[in-house]
Amino acid sequence: MLFGGLEAGGTKMVCAIGDEKGNIIDQAKFPTDSPDICMPKMIEYFKKFDIKALGISCFGPVDLNKKHDTYGYILKTTKENWADYNIVGGFKEALNIPVGFDTDVNGACLGEAIYGAGKDLENVVYFTIGTGIGIGLYLNGKLHHGTMHTEGGHMYIKRHPKDNYEGICIFHKDCLEGLASGPAIEKRFGIKCEYIENNPNFMDIESYYLAQGVVNAILAYSPEKIILGGGVMHYPNLIEEVRRKTVELLNGYIQTREVLEDMDNYVVLPKLLDNAGTLGSLELARLEYEENRD
Numbered sequence: 001m002l003f004g005g006l007e008a009g010g011t012k013m014v015c016a017i018g019d020e021k022g023n024i025i026d027q028a029k030f031p032t033d034s035p036d037i038c039m040p041k042m043i044e045y046f047k048k049f050d051i052k053a054l055g056i057s058c059f060g061p062v063d064l065n066k067k068h069d070t071y072g073y074i075l076k077t078t079k080e081n082w083a084d085y086n087i088v089g090g091f092k093e094a095l096n097i098p099v100g101f102d103t104d105v106n107g108a109c110l111g112e113a114i115y116g117a118g119k120d121l122e123n124v125v126y127f128t129i130g131t132g133i134g135i136g137l138y139l140n141g142k143l144h145h146g147t148m149h150t151e152g153g154h155m156y157i158k159r160h161p162k163d164n165y166e167g168i169c170i171f172h173k174d175c176l177e178g179l180a181s182g183p184a185i186e187k188r189f190g191i192k193c194e195y196i197e198n199n200p201n202f203m204d205i206e207s208y209y210l211a212q213g214v215v216n217a218i219l220a221y222s223p224e225k226i227i228l229g230g231g232v233m234h235y236p237n238l239i240e241e242v243r244r245k246t247v248e249l250l251n252g253y254i255q256t257r258e259v260l261e262d263m264d265n266y267v268v269l270p271k272l273l274d275n276a277g278t279l280g281s282l283e284l285a286r287l288e289y290e291e292n293r294d
């Protein structure tokens with residue numbers, strides 16, 4: 001049985017066809033032009049295959065609440081052409097199949113939870129640390145939503161004593177995203193994260209902030225696995241330092257085997273690399289198909 005997956009990003013739309021076991025059969029990418037240019041191309045692509053449902057992992061903010069009139073819409077976004085756009089409705093009307101919908105970070109979280117680093121677990125927290133910081137939550141075997149979707153990247157954290165950078169978040173300045181995202185690193189050090197070499201300040205400050213994110217996730221959700229993805233995590237040895245500081249900041253309060261003995265397998269990098277979002281989208285499609293069958 002075939003499903004369609006769409007990873008809708010700010011610069012590109014990654015379309016994929018796969019089966020119910022997560023085997024990717026075909027893939028196509030389109031630039032994220034305005035909907036009137038981009039949607040017909042994607043619809044034409046998906047129509048070439050006999051897919052039973054489509055799953056969309058989408059840049060946000062989005063409305064995920066099925067009780068709302070604006071469910072399936074991209075809400076107020078800086079990508080003006082897509083603001084208030086009914087992306088789920090657009091595909092439903094054209095393809096006439098069930099359409100699953102979630103945020104991009106939840107999509108990647110689902111992919112990792114089902115097929116990647118969180119396989120066979122029911123409680124997984126996924127961080128993406130790149131242009132922004134987002135947190136996907138897979139709790140009790142399901143993606144978590146609530147009134148909208150969580151915005152854990154904007155949690156408030158303690159400032160590093162040596163850091164006097166004000167923070168880049170336009171809402172909060174020095175929230176987690178404001179202090180630890182790729183653009184925050186670039187502003188603070190005057191150089192992109194990937195070009196920073198041998199700067200002990202960078203390692204110390206960045207890992208301190210990310211460790212606080214991890215600590216808060218452990219305290220709030222008691223997850224079975226924490227996955228740290230996104231471009232910033234490609235920095236050599238950053239994850240080791242985040243693990244070390246996480247244990248230090250917890251300071252003996254959490255006495256689980258994972259924290260005391262097994263941090264290397266508890267706080268980990270993603271396994272699926274670039275495919276997490278695509279596999280998550282295909283799983284969103286499969287779940288929506290199952291839900292509509294009942």
Ligand code: ZN
Binds near residue numbers: 170
């Ligand atoms: Zn913020």
